[in-house]
Amino acid sequence: MDNLKDNDTKTIIKVDDLQTSFFTHKGEVKAVDGVHFDVPAGKTLGIVGESGSGKSITALSIMRLIEAPGRVKGGSITFNGEDLLAKSEAEMRRIRGNKISMIFQEPMTSLNPVYTIGDQIAESYQIHQGLSKKQALEKALGMLELVGIPSPKARLKAYPHELSGGMRQRAMIAIALACNPELLIADEPTTALDVTIQAQILGLVNDLQKDLGMSMLLITHDLGVVAETCDYVAVMYAGKIVEYADVNTLFANPKHPYTVGLLKSLPRHDIDQEELEVIRGMVPRPDDLPNGCRFAPRCPFAREMCVERLPDLEDQGDGNQVRCWIHTDQWDGPEVNVRDDYGYSESTQS
Amino acid sequence: MAETTVNVSTEEKKRVNPQMENFKNVWRKLRQNYLAMAGGILIVLFMIIAIIGPWITTGDPLAPNVADRLEGPSSQYWFGTDHHGRDIFTRIIHGMSITLYIGFLSVFVGMIFGVVFGIVSGYYGGRIDAVIMRTMDVLLAFPGILLALGIVAVLGGSINNVIIAISIFSIPVFARIVRGSTLSVRKLEYVDAVRALGASDFRIIFRHILPNIMSPIIVQATLRIATAVLTASGLSFLGLGAQPPTPEWGAMLAAGRNYMWEHPHIALFPGLAIVLVVLAFNLFGDGVRDALDPKLKS
Amino acid sequence: MFIYTVRRLIQTIPVMIGVTLVVFLMMHLIPGDPAQIIAGESANEQQVEQTRERLGLNDPLPVQYGTFVGNAVTGDLGNSIRSGRAVTDEIGARFWVTVELAFYSTLLSIFIGLIAGIVSATRRNSPLDMIIMITALFGLSMPNFWLGLMLIQYFALNIEWLPVSGWGTPQSIILPVITLGTAGAAIIARMTRSSMLEVIHQDYIRTARAKGVKERYVVYKHALRNALIPVVTVVGLQFGVLLGGAVLTETVFAINGLGRLVVEAIGQRDFPIVQGAVLILALMFVFVNFIVDISYRFLNKRIDLD
Numbered sequence: 024m025d026n027l028k029d030n031d032t033k034t035i036i037k038v039d040d041l042q043t044s045f046f047t048h049k050g051e052v053k054a055v056d057g058v059h060f061d062v063p064a065g066k067t068l069g070i071v072g073e074s075g076s077g078k079s080i081t082a083l084s085i086m087r088l089i090e091a092p093g094r095v096k097g098g099s100i101t102f103n104g105e106d107l108l109a110k111s112e113a114e115m116r117r118i119r120g121n122k123i124s125m126i127f128q129e130p131m132t133s134l135n136p137v138y139t140i141g142d143q144i145a146e147s148y149q150i151h152q153g154l155s156k157k158q159a160l161e162k163a164l165g166m167l168e169l170v171g172i173p174s175p176k177a178r179l180k181a182y183p184h185e186l187s188g189g190m191r192q193r194a195m196i197a198i199a200l201a202c203n204p205e206l207l208i209a210d211e212p213t214t215a216l217d218v219t220i221q222a223q224i225l226g227l228v229n230d231l232q233k234d235l236g237m238s239m240l241l242i243t244h245d246l247g248v249v250a251e252t253c254d255y256v257a258v259m260y261a262g263k264i265v266e267y268a269d270v271n272t273l274f275a276n277p278k279h280p281y282t283v284g285l286l287k288s289l290p291r292h293d294i295d296q297e298e299l300e301v302i303r304g305m306v307p308r309p310d311d312l313p314n315g316c317r318f319a320p321r322c323p324f325a326r327e328m329c330v331e332r333l334p335d336l337e338d339q340g341d342g343n344q345v346r347c348w349i350h351t352d353q354w355d356g357p358e359v360n361v362r363d364d365y366g367y368s369e370s371t372q373s
Numbered sequence: 374m375a376e377t378t379v380n381v382s383t384e385e386k387k388r389v390n391p392q393m394e395n396f397k398n399v400w401r402k403l404r405q406n407y408l409a410m411a412g413g414i415l416i417v418l419f420m421i422i423a424i425i426g427p428w429i430t431t432g433d434p435l436a437p438n439v440a441d442r443l444e445g446p447s448s449q450y451w452f453g454t455d456h457h458g459r460d461i462f463t464r465i466i467h468g469m470s471i472t473l474y475i476g477f478l479s480v481f482v483g484m485i486f487g488v489v490f491g492i493v494s495g496y497y498g499g500r501i502d503a504v505i506m507r508t509m510d511v512l513l514a515f516p517g518i519l520l521a522l523g524i525v526a527v528l529g530g531s532i533n534n535v536i537i538a539i540s541i542f543s544i545p546v547f548a549r550i551v552r553g554s555t556l557s558v559r560k561l562e563y564v565d566a567v568r569a570l571g572a573s574d575f576r577i578i579f580r581h582i583l584p585n586i587m588s589p590i591i592v593q594a595t596l597r598i599a600t601a602v603l604t605a606s607g608l609s610f611l612g613l614g615a616q617p618p619t620p621e622w623g624a625m626l627a628a629g630r631n632y633m634w635e636h637p638h639i640a641l642f643p644g645l646a647i648v649l650v651v652l653a654f655n656l657f658g659d660g661v662r663d664a665l666d667p668k669l670k671s
Numbered sequence: 672m673f674i675y676t677v678r679r680l681i682q683t684i685p686v687m688i689g690v691t692l693v694v695f696l697m698m699h700l701i702p703g704d705p706a707q708i709i710a711g712e713s714a715n716e717q718q719v720e721q722t723r724e725r726l727g728l729n730d731p732l733p734v735q736y737g738t739f740v741g742n743a744v745t746g747d748l749g750n751s752i753r754s755g756r757a758v759t760d761e762i763g764a765r766f767w768v769t770v771e772l773a774f775y776s777t778l779l780s781i782f783i784g785l786i787a788g789i790v791s792a793t794r795r796n797s798p799l800d801m802i803i804m805i806t807a808l809f810g811l812s813m814p815n816f817w818l819g820l821m822l823i824q825y826f827a828l829n830i831e832w833l834p835v836s837g838w839g840t841p842q843s844i845i846l847p848v849i850t851l852g853t854a855g856a857a858i859i860a861r862m863t864r865s866s867m868l869e870v871i872h873q874d875y876i877r878t879a880r881a882k883g884v885k886e887r888y889v890v891y892k893h894a895l896r897n898a899l900i901p902v903v904t905v906v907g908l909q910f911g912v913l914l915g916g917a918v919l920t921e922t923v924f925a926i927n928g929l930g931r932l933v934v935e936a937i938g939q940r941d942f943p944i945v946q947g948a949v950l951i952l953a954l955m956f957v958f959v960n961f962i963v964d965i966s967y968r969f970l971n972k973r974i975d976l977d
Contacts, residue, residue: 088880112886120882127881132874137896137970150883198882511689515949516956517915519933523693523949526937527700603814607919610816611934626817637824644817651812659808 034101035206035238036085036123037061041098043077043084045309052310054080054093056262062206062255067232067239069253069270071246071285075306077262078242082208085240086125087115103205121151124199128211130191134183140167140194141179147201166197171227189220196228203235210242225251246285250274258282261307261317264336267344276362278345280322283365316348323365324349326356402664409660415653423470432460434467434620443636453638455629457618461639464620465646471621472650475532475605476598479539484594486540487547492578492586494548495555506552509545518604522613530613532621538608539601550593554586588665595658599651606647622647672969679964683957690957694950695739698942699732708942711752743950749943751936758947762929766951768838769917769928775848776913780855781906787856788863788902793890795868803860810857815916819850819923836925851920855909862905866898873897900971907963911956 043055055077062068070078084095087107100107102123107115119125127133135143144166145159154162160179167175170193183191192212199207209228213221229252232239241252249256249270256273258266258281266279277283284302304321313319319329329348336346349359403409438458446453452461494505512520524538558564559582567577606623608614615621617628622643629639698705706723707714714722723729726749727738742748748758787807791800826846827835837843870876871894879893880886918930925931929948936944 086881088877116883116885118883119880120884125881127874127878129874133878135875135879135893135897137900138893146879146884147882150885195878198878507685507689510686511693513911514686514690514957514960515693515953516911517913518918519915519949519952522915522918522933522937523697523945526933526942526945527697529702599812603812606814607816610814610919611922613934613937623814623816626820630820633820634824634828640817640820640824644814644821647814647817648809648812651814652808655808655812 033064034061035064035103036240037099037101038081038085039099039101041081041084041100042096043080043089043093044096045093047092047310049310053262053312054309055084057098058257058259058262058264059098060255060257060264060267062238062240064205064238065236066254067241067252068255068257069241069243069249070257070259071243071249072259073244073306075261075309076259077309078259079210081259082125082210082240082242085208086119086123087112088119117151120147120199120204121202122204123206123208124202124204125208125210126192126195126199126212128214130188130195130215133195134191136183139180139182140186140197144194144197144201147198151202162201163197166201167194169200169231170194170197172197188216189224192216192220192224193227196224196231200231200235200237204237206238206240207232208240208242211244212241213248214244228252246289258285261312262309263317263346264344265318265346267336268342272342276341276343278339278343278350278361279318279347280324280349280361280365281318283361284321287365316346324356324359324361328353328355399661399664403660406660406663408656409664412653412656412658412660415649416657419469419473419650419653422466423473426466426469430460430463430466432463434459434464435618443632443639445636446638452642453636455625455639456632461625461642464625465622465642468620468622468625468643468646469650471532471615471619472602472605472647475536475539476602476650476654479536479601479605480543480594480597482536482540483543483597484547484590487544488551488590490544490548491551492555492582495552496559496574496578496582502552505548509548512541512545513549518607521604521608522611525608525613530608530616532615532619535605535608535614539604542604543597543601546597547590547593550589551586554589555582558582558585592658592662592665595654595661599654599658602647602651602654675968676965679961683961686957687954690953691740691743691950692736694946694953695736697946697949701942708940709749709752712940748947748950751944752941753936753939753944758943761932761944762947762951765928765932768926769914769921769930769952770955772838772844772847772851772917772920772926772928773910773913775844776852776917777855777906777910779848779852780859780909780913783852783856784859785863785902787860789867789890789895791860791864792867792871792898800864804864807857807860810853811861813853814919815850815854816919816923818853819846819920822846822850823923838924838926838928847920847924847926850923851913851916854916855906855913858909859902859905862902863898866901867894870894870898896970900967903963903967903970907960907967910959910963914952914956 037059038061039059041055041058042053045052045054058077058081060068060070070081072078080089080093083089085100085102085107087095087110089095095108098108102118107118110118134140141160141163144163145154145156148154148159148162149156152159164175164179167178172178172190172193178186178190178194183194186194196212207228212228213224216224225248228239231237239252241248243249253270255269256267257264258273258279260281266273266277266282273282274286277286281302288301302321307313307317307320313330315331315333316322316325316329317333319325322329326348332348334346334348334351336344337351338344339350347361348354349356349361403413436459438454441450441454441458443456443458444450444454450460450462452465455461455464490505490509494502515523521535521538521542524541525534528534528537564577564581567581572580605614606621606626609621609623610627612624612627615624617624625643626640629636629643633640698708701708704719706719706726706728709726710719710722727735730738746759748762750757751761754761787803791803794800823835823846826833832842833846834840834843838847867890871890875897876889876893879889884893914930917928918934920926921928921931922934929952933945933948933952936942936948
């Protein structure tokens with residue numbers, strides 16, 4: 024655990040045993056089930072998983088933007104030493120867009136079509152800094168310059184539909200960073216964009232994070248993005264964290280079969296690949312979770328114990344925390360080296 | 374916001390037997406919608422009344438009975454009597470078949486023409502599309518009841534002319550919706566594929582396009598009956614539809630106007646009858662629309 | 672925007688041609704001889720022949736249509752059979768009454784409809800939402816002439832607050848405007864509600880919340896403006912229904928507007944008046960739809976304003 028944190032940096036946000044459920048007429052659906060992690064100041068934590076793993080719900084839980092029938096059921100979210108779950112809605116509003124900001128996956132639909140880009144950025148200043156419209160628009164202009172939108176003066180008066188996807192995402196970033204937040208939550212910020220634009224946006228977010236000294240929570244399904252951006256990684260599967268490590272450790276020595284499976288599905292430059300591998304099967308639906316290890320149905324090493332009992336997230340002593348029976352004393356099968364036996368050769372890409 | 378997983382199994386089922394599966398689905402949704410079911414049950418009830426009503430009511434809906442003029446509701450005359458001493462309840466029951474006859478027939482005729490125009494327009498496009506749709510635009514330019522009013526003015530006031538007028542008045546509404554749906558179905562790749570296999574236009578239209586555009590047609594037809602009943606009663610109220618002594622509800626309101634201030638029951642009950650019938654079709658139509666496609670909005 | 676306006680204006684031309692054509696043909700579709708109808712039922716052979724000559728009814732139909740449009744453009748819609756006065760004079764006096772009635776009723780239906788729709792949407796599934804939606808359903812299921820009769824019965828006769836009929840004084844316009852505006856209010860309320868509910872789940876609403884925008888502003892600034900876009904179209908269509916409904920409302924309240932004029936003229940077989948009034952009402956609707964389309968484009972930024 025010590026390796027996960029630099030001792031001289033403080034923790035910006037600490038999530039402990041977070042449980043978020045949706046209460047439908049069919050019963051409770053546990054979308055996030057006992058997640059914990061923390062983000063040190065100025066660092067980036069990546070949350071990785073396939074869609075349906077609960078990573079976006081985790082992000083929205085931190086923002087307290089879970090809508091009915093969903094609800095944060097338990098756990099704590101500590102931001103700068105204060106419990107966000109205990110805050111009133113009004114207090115929460117002063118934090119959103121100010122201390123904690125969020126950018127979303129879909130730049131095409133995340134901007135309000137009837138207001139200009141300038142208005143939408145300026146709104147943050149008007150809400151959080153009490154600036155007049157005119158002052159706010161001046162600062163908005165500065166933000167557009169900062170996020171590298173060409174001819175920012177003209178763009179200030181543009182409507183979202185007049186901008187390309189990449190430009191819209193830049194505008195979204197400008198909105199999110201307007202008030203200089205301490206934590207930026209980026210939910211799949213590049214997924215909806217063209218590959219060439221992805222790299223630009225990712226680079227921009229990276230640079231701004233360093234320049235502004237923000238902490239970042241990056242949500243993605245793409246370990247390639249994690250390798251380029253993150254300091255720490257939490258791999259989520261079906262509402263639970265299955266592996267948690269710093270980025271070098273994770274890429275060098277992945278322990279959970281799911282992590283290895285994700286790594287295997289990455290395109291590689293260092294070796295010849297016949298074809299990209301994918302993990303067989305699908306993420307279980309949150310309303311129909313297996314009793315034991317949730318990855319067991321798709322895991323090549325799964326044994327009876329995996330199907331029956333859910334393992335804990337255990338510290339491996341080498342900077343890794345893993346939720347897998349293979350890495351416990353109780354493992355009753357033959358010795359497995361997950362990385363090698365799953366056919367993943369170490370790469371140097373991280 | 375919630376990450377959605379594609380539910381493969383239901384997708385596949387739809388492919389197996391889309392129409393049957395769809396029908397079951399719609400029926401299940403409709404049954405859960407209490408308001409829609411209430412509307413549907415009322416419609417069935419009204420149809421039963423229209424058919425057997427004349428046999429279960431005693432008394433003649435047309436014969437005057439001067440002795441009992443303008444009596445209030447009582448155990449003998451549930452809804453009271455009108456200025457000719459006729460039992461209003463009996464007249465309303467007899468009027469049910471007229472109302473439903475006008476509603477169903479006018480919408481049916483309007484629907485047939487509208488669907489034909491819409492499909493031809495959407496399927497063939499080009500000049501014929503332009504001609505049909507500009508004609509429909511012209512018909513739609515006559516606001517509300519006014520087109521029907523003009524037609525009745527030309528043809529003269531009678532129940533059959535009201536049906537003709539409302540049919541014409543309904544055509545453009547169907548034509549527009551059907552044309553839009555046809556265009557979107559026509560764009561689907563499988564229609565091109567079927568054509569490449571040598572299917573005739575006729576076959577493509579009946580086998581592939583029509584089944585795919587039934588939903589909006591059914592929804593529109595149901596809601597349109599409500600409009601038709603309102604329009605017909607309005608025309609009769611203006612003296613341009615059913616003529617006295619026909620027990621049509623709008624005509625009853627018109628005939629009773631001079632007496633209603635002293636005897637409110639004369640206007641109350643025929644009006645309530647119209648409201649109930651229109652309400653039933655609106656309730657049912659809303660429910661069918663929600664069940665068929667939540668995205669369809671009139 | 673200017674180019675769009677011009678283009679949209681040009682689009683109304685075929686519709687206007689069509690409308691004038693239909694109105695023109697009305698006279699020829701009536702069973703019987705137009706000259707006999709116009710000259711009056713009591714006219715003798717010679718008078719009918721004179722009428723035919725005077726109105727050019729011997730000309731080929733296209734020529735007659737040309738004359739009809741040419742005259743209409745210069746403000747000549749013929750003469751009333753009953754009064755002998757120019758149709759434009761007969762209509763002119765009543766035109767503004769109907770415009771006023773339609774205008775106030777539209778205002779009322781927009782005002783009530785929007786408020787009810789927004790309240791319903793923001794308190795979705797609450798008892799208040801149910802009450803509003805059921806009321807709206809009744810509102811659009813009620814024949815407006817019957818509603819008018821019931822309102823007169825209660826407010827004018829039972830409690831004697833308002834006049835039974837007429838138009839002009841502030842008190843006299845209340846009941847007709849409620850009568851005519853109710854159905855529109857109901858439809859606008861339903862449309863606003865469903866549009867709001869659709870918009871409130873859009874991504875940009877979540878963006879606004881993530882920005883720290885107060886819920887009130889999320890609803891009234893970010894959601895409402897988007898939700899109103901489809902409502903505008905409904906308001907336009909509703910205006911047409913309302914113009915038609917004016918015929919009934921004016922009849923119930925004995926208001927001397929265009930609608931009542933049409934009904935009276937039909938009863939008296941005064942077809943030049945019917946023609947003129949129907950033409951004016953239709954053109955009014957075409958004009959309003961033109962305005963609505965322009966404002967729709969103006970509100971909806973997503974459509975390119977080329």
